[in-house]
Amino acid sequence: MKPLYVIKIGGNVIDNSENLYYFLKDFTAIEGYKILVHGGGKIATQIGESMGIESKLVDGRRITDIETLRVVTMVYAGLINKNIVAQLQRFGSNAIGLTGADGDFIRAKKRPVKTIDYGFVGDLDEGSVNAGNISRLVEADFIPAFCALTHDGDGQMLNTNADTIASALAVALSQYYETTLVYCFEKKGVLQDINDDDSLIHDINPKRYDELKKHEIIHSGMLPKMDNAFAAIANGVRAVIIGKSDEINKLKQQQPFGTRLTQ
Amino acid sequence: MKPLYVIKIGGNVIDNSENLYYFLKDFTAIEGYKILVHGGGKIATQIGESMGIESKLVDGRRITDIETLRVVTMVYAGLINKNIVAQLQRFGSNAIGLTGADGDFIRAKKRPVKTIDYGFVGDLDEGSVNAGNISRLVEADFIPAFCALTHDGDGQMLNTNADTIASALAVALSQYYETTLVYCFEKKGVLQDINDDDSLIHDINPKRYDELKKHEIIHSGMLPKMDNAFAAIANGVRAVIIGKSDEINKLKQQQPFGTRLTQ
Numbered sequence: 001m002k003p004l005y006v007i008k009i010g011g012n013v014i015d016n017s018e019n020l021y022y023f024l025k026d027f028t029a030i031e032g033y034k035i036l037v038h039g040g041g042k043i044a045t046q047i048g049e050s051m052g053i054e055s056k057l058v059d060g061r062r063i064t065d066i067e068t069l070r071v072v073t074m075v076y077a078g079l080i081n082k083n084i085v086a087q088l089q090r091f092g093s094n095a096i097g098l099t100g101a102d103g104d105f106i107r108a109k110k111r112p113v114k115t116i117d118y119g120f121v122g123d124l125d126e127g128s129v130n131a132g133n134i135s136r137l138v139e140a141d142f143i144p145a146f147c148a149l150t151h152d153g154d155g156q157m158l159n160t161n162a163d164t165i166a167s168a169l170a171v172a173l174s175q176y177y178e179t180t181l182v183y184c185f186e187k188k189g190v191l192q193d194i195n196d197d198d199s200l201i202h203d204i205n206p207k208r209y210d211e212l213k214k215h216e217i218i219h220s221g222m223l224p225k226m227d228n229a230f231a232a233i234a235n236g237v238r239a240v241i242i243g244k245s246d247e248i249n250k251l252k253q254q255q256p257f258g259t260r261l262t263q
Numbered sequence: 264m265k266p267l268y269v270i271k272i273g274g275n276v277i278d279n280s281e282n283l284y285y286f287l288k289d290f291t292a293i294e295g296y297k298i299l300v301h302g303g304g305k306i307a308t309q310i311g312e313s314m315g316i317e318s319k320l321v322d323g324r325r326i327t328d329i330e331t332l333r334v335v336t337m338v339y340a341g342l343i344n345k346n347i348v349a350q351l352q353r354f355g356s357n358a359i360g361l362t363g364a365d366g367d368f369i370r371a372k373k374r375p376v377k378t379i380d381y382g383f384v385g386d387l388d389e390g391s392v393n394a395g396n397i398s399r400l401v402e403a404d405f406i407p408a409f410c411a412l413t414h415d416g417d418g419q420m421l422n423t424n425a426d427t428i429a430s431a432l433a434v435a436l437s438q439y440y441e442t443t444l445v446y447c448f449e450k451k452g453v454l455q456d457i458n459d460d461d462s463l464i465h466d467i468n469p470k471r472y473d474e475l476k477k478h479e480i481i482h483s484g485m486l487p488k489m490d491n492a493f494a495a496i497a498n499g500v501r502a503v504i505i506g507k508s509d510e511i512n513k514l515k516q517q518q519p520f521g522t523r524l525t526q
Contacts, residue, residue, distance in 0.1 A: 047337070051313045070342060074310070077360075078341025079333060082412070082420055086364040090418040094396070096366050097340075101349040102359040103405055133357070140399045142366055149345065155353040157345055 004033035004138070004177035005251065008166035009184045013245045014041035014080060023184070024084065026249040028091040033138055033177060035169060036095070036145040038084060039162035044075040064119040064159040073157055076147040084145055095143045100150030101157060103133045106165060108150035108158050122150040122158030124165070129172035163225070167232045174236030181229070181237050182258075184245035189259030190226075192217060204261050206230060229261050238262070267296040267401070267440035268514065271429035272447045276508045277304035277343060286447070287347065289512040291354035296401055296440060298432060299358070299408040301347060302425035307338040327382040327422040336362075336420055339410040347408055358406045363413030364420060366396045369428060371413035371421045385413040385421030387428070392435035426488070430495045437499030444492070444500050445521075447508035452522030453489075455480060467524050469493060492524050501525070 007027065013019045027036060045055055048071040056063040064072065081097040088095035100106025100122075106129055108122025128150070137144060146169070148162040163183065170181035190212075192199035204212065209226060212218045218226060229240040243250075243258020250257035270290065276282050290299065308318055311334040319326040327335065344360040351358035363369025363385075369392055371385025391413070400407060409432070411425040426446065433444035453475075455462035467475065472489060475481045481489060492503040506513075506521020513520035 047314070050315065051310070073345050074337035074341035076341070077345045078337035078339070082336050082340045082362055082364055085362070086414045086420050087418045089364055089367050089414060089416065094367060096359070096361070097364075098359070099345055099348070101345055101352055104352050104357060136403045137400075137405070140403045142400070151349045151352060153352065155350045157349050 001176065001178045002033060004035070004173055004179050005030060005182060006035045006037065006166050006170040006173070006179060007182040007184065007248070008037040008039075008162055009245055010039040010162065011041040012186050013184060014038060015043065019245060020084070021087065023245045023248060024087045024093075025091050026252075028088060028093040029249060029252050031252065034143060035134075035138075036084070036143070037148075037162055037166040037169065038080065038145070039148055040072065040076050041080065043080065044072050047071060047075050047079075058116050061116060061118065063117070064121050066120065069120040069157060069159060072159055073149060076149055081145065081147045088143070088145065093143050094141060095145045096137065097145045097147070099147055099157065100160065100165070103137060104130050104153070105134050105144075106130070106146075106150045106160070106168070107153045108160050110152055110156070110158060120156070120158050122152065122160045124150070124160065124168045129168050131172040131175055134169070134173060135176045163228070167228055170237045171232050171235045174238070178238050179236070180239045180241060181232055182241045182243065182248070182251070183225070183229075184248065185242050185258070186244070188244045188247070189242050190218065190222070201259050202256055204259060205263065226261070233261060233263050264439065264441045265296060267298070267436055267442050268293060268445060269298045269300065269429050269433040269436070269442060270445040270447065270511070271300040271302075271425055272508055273302040273425065274304040275449045276447060277301060278306070282508060283347070284350065286508045286511060287350045287356075288354050289515075291351065291356040292512060292515050294515065297406060298397075298401075298436075299347070299406070300411075300425055300429040300432065301343065301408070302411055303335060303339050304343065306343065307335050310334060310338050310342075321379050324379060324381065326380070327384050329383065332383040332420060332422060335422055336412060339412055344408065344410045351406070351408065356406050357404060358408045359400065360408045360410070362410055362420070363423065363428070366400060367393050367416070368397050368407075369393070369409075369413045369423070369431065370416045371423050373415055373419070373421060383419070383421050385415065385423045387413070387423065387431045392431050394435040394438055397432070397436060398439045426491070430491055433500045434495050434498045437501070442500050443502045443504060444495055445504045445506065445511070445514070446488070446492075447511065448505050448521070449507070451507045451510070452505050453481065453485070464522050465519055467522060468526065472524075489524070496524060496526050
């Protein structure tokens, strides 16, 4: 199988035009099959506010009501996604900007209402990603650039977490490609000492992960990220890399980059 | 060569959710290769106003300054385009929503400043449409749905008239397909008597067009539309149809539909 990278960037890249410029330039230099997934950043909140639509939080969790869905559809799929695509094209990447509705690539289920109604939020399951359709696009020499939106197959757009989309894409495409999932992060990767960038842990396998948890080197917010990464690996992804966006060029040079999680 | 329809809809379809619903249902039923092109509608103006951005007109012509470009990128490529795609998917059309930046499909040139600075408006020329890239997407069984945005190849999105995009696509794709360009219109087509829907003129060729102009049956606002249509035909498009969106199902049934312009 041929290798394929699924690379996810978040707000720290998107909100800073200089970071974004250099990231997209370096992304273009990576050879072979690749897919970009991007989150939203602060701009959706800013634009929502300029339209008089405030972010709604319940118990600290963001709620996507119909007005918020309109804003994120405009900002994620329109403003952010198309500016990323136009820049990738400038650098020579033949990108196509996508939501999960396009090509029926990612079909989600609206989150059921239990104690909290999250609104138009879509959850993914093992059947959500249409890997065959995505593969046809990739084989036609296009580079998919996904924003954090999906659809329900019945005409409704849904807001879906970008990390989850990246992971679901990497798992589903591992039928066709040897996939590596890359999460761009504000740090160089998983650090032995969070205050020391030189304490990067280069490789973690499940056994090492258990030790790192036991010694509380990995804890709190990192735990769900790591658990999801190892779940992706258990489901066919060759490796998950957690690294800093401004070092992504190391992928091209086949140099060690960030923290590499493997089976 | 296989047939391909390029079908353009404007505000009278987009602004009315019921019209849009039935149009997209009928569009889905048309067999074979097809491309949808949609304009903006009133919603861009409404959303711009809700953000405190007013439409700027100079000598009655709309100006796309940087703020307006941000609004139309959000509304055309985000809100309108993705809702169209999600609805097409519901009906079973495997649509992908696009701007000209995606896949480098349509590369425009920013309109030069003469007496008026139109801002971020892109004009097309004979090299603008990358028909090879679009054909690869179409052959991979996707249905392109274009909004009225292009890029300059240097990272800049541009606002481009949807009629012009539809015509340029039909002309360029006539290298690969027997293309028919369909403009959906508020009337049934070109009428002998503008107040009588039963006076539809079914067929117009250049000779008939000259007669209709001489007798002032076609005049004023229709002249540039007709001239552009005959220019498209002279450049390889098999036929241009001007018809009403709610009669588009006639295309499927191979029935006469609207006014058909041919060589």
